[in-house]
Amino acid sequence: MNATEIIDRLKQRFGDRILRSDTDCLDPWLEIAADGLHEICRFLRDDPDMRFDYLHCVSGVDYVEPDPKKAKKTDWQPHLELLYHLSSMQHRHRIVLRVVLPRWRDGVHGRLPEVSSVADLWPTANWHEREVYDLCGVAFAGHPDLRRILCPEDWVGHPLRKDYETPQEYHGIRVK
Numbered sequence: 001m002n003a004t005e006i007i008d009r010l011k012q013r014f015g016d017r018i019l020r021s022d023t024d025c026l027d028p029w030l031e032i033a034a035d036g037l038h039e040i041c042r043f044l045r046d047d048p049d050m051r052f053d054y055l056h057c058v059s060g061v062d063y064v065e066p067d068p069k070k071a072k073k074t075d076w077q078p079h080l081e082l083l084y085h086l087s088s089m090q091h092r093h094r095i096v097l098r099v100v101l102p103r104w105r106d107g108v109h110g111r112l113p114e115v116s117s118v119a120d121l122w123p124t125a126n127w128h129e130r131e132v133y134d135l136c137g138v139a140f141a142g143h144p145d146l147r148r149i150l151c152p153e154d155w156v157g158h159p160l161r162k163d164y165e166t167p168q169e170y171h172g173i174r175v176k
Contacts, residue, residue: 001049001093003028009049014040019100027085029096037099038116038142044086044095045121052095055122056085058129060136062162064103078103080113080138101138103161117143135160 001009003023007030011018017036022029032040044052064078065071071078084097101113112133117140119125129140130149137158140146148155157164167175 001091003093003095006050006093006095010040010043013043027094027096029083029098031098031100034099034101034115037097038118038121040097041084041118041121049091051088051090052086053089054087055118055124055128056087057083058118058125058132059083059085060132060138060160062103062136062160064162066163080136082115082132082138084118112137112139114139114141116141117146119143134158137161 007018007021007023007028010030014032014036017033017040019031019033021031041052044050059082061081061083063076063081065074080101080103082097082099082101084099085094086097087094099115101115103113105111105113115138117125117129119129119140120142126144127149129143130146132138133140133143133146134148134150135158147153151159152170155170156167159166169175
């Protein structure tokens with residue numbers, strides 16, 4: 001099954017939860033609605049024709065331009081994006097899922113956006129989701145152990161957000 005067939009099948013089953021797609025690139029992708037993530041992932045893993053049994057990684061990307069002059073020239077609104085790289089070892093096909101989230105939940109600065117965890121579907125998601133939580137500031141509902149994985153528990157902020165400001169010191173130790 002090629003990427004176009006996979007996406008067509010998902011569109012038939014999940015309708016308006018499949019938002020956009022591109023199969024004319026190195027890594028074919030489809031953008032899905034955040035509220036459909038877990039259900040779509042379960043289908044991709046369990047359906048006999050799909051059998052996406054391997055989650056390579058979950059990555060977080062911050063789309064914001066901190067420079068106000070440059071921000072006026074962007075053709076997108078600030079947001080976070082999650083990327084899920086999936087493969088089927090049995091069928092030898094792959095796909096990338098994209099989920100677009102607001103930078104802050106309900107538009108309130110400091111409230112982390114949230115999406116369902118897929119750690120119950122692919123155990124490798126456990127550490128990947130913790131890394132995205134730690135560095136990008138995305139909460140994963142239903143995660144079995146959502147806590148920082150690279151930064152200390154009392155670290156303030158999420159270092160891969162483009163508006164992150166490194167603290168001057170941490171526990172009396174100069175950082176900069």
